[in-house]
Amino acid sequence: MWCWATVIGEFEEYYSNLKLLRDDPFGPVTPKCRKEECTVVSDRMGTDCCGSNLPGGCMNASGPCGEGMMVEGITELLNKRIPSAGVWQYHKGIPDEQMFIDLLSAGNPIGTIHPGHINAVVGCRPNKNETEYRLVDSIGPVPPEFMWFPNYDMMMKTPWAPGAAVQGVIYATKQDVAVVV
Secondary structure (H helix, E strand, C coil): CCHHHHHHHHHHHHHHCHHHHHHCCCCCCCCCCCCCHHHHHHHHHCCCCCCCCCCCCCCCCCCCCCCCCCHHHHHHHHHHHCHHHCEEEEEECCCCHHHHHHHHHCCCCEEEEECCEEEEEEEEEEECCEEEEEEEECCCCCCHHHCEECCHHHHHHCCCCHHHCCCEEEEEECCCCCCCC
16 A cells, blocks of 8 residues: 555655756766655654554555555645655646646656556657657556556556546646646
8 A cells, every 4th residue: 555655755766866867977877766665654654664563554554554645645745755846736637748748858757646546657758649658656567568658548548447547646846837737
């Protein structure tokens, strides 16, 4: 039930290393994900979810440490833990594709909310007459050939499983930048 904490940890790692990632004189640097999930969960739940005497829930989805998180809680934690990214906000529904491209092109990853799950979309690239999207799924390693979605509808509407389609997105914008959805 920690997909929400994984995405928050990934975004936190990204934004805390942004200058290094963009300006390193020796070339781009790949952040080392530090498995911050339990720190994020502990912060939110107000108890140690990382130690050896763990409260109930870490391995069985019971409270407090094994619980999921509502969109409002994810957004609140992102604003608390990563204020340097701007103001984190939730957009219910599938936003306009150009908005999505603009956010990604500006270097801002986006959380996509699915029923009971959150993923991170971290990039896009042109391919023929469409745009492909790079998705990082927080629940496990995905073979490289499945990390790029061939177009927006495939990624957002998941035609093979419509019940798993995106219900909304979480993204950050700087205070002085307005995004119209």
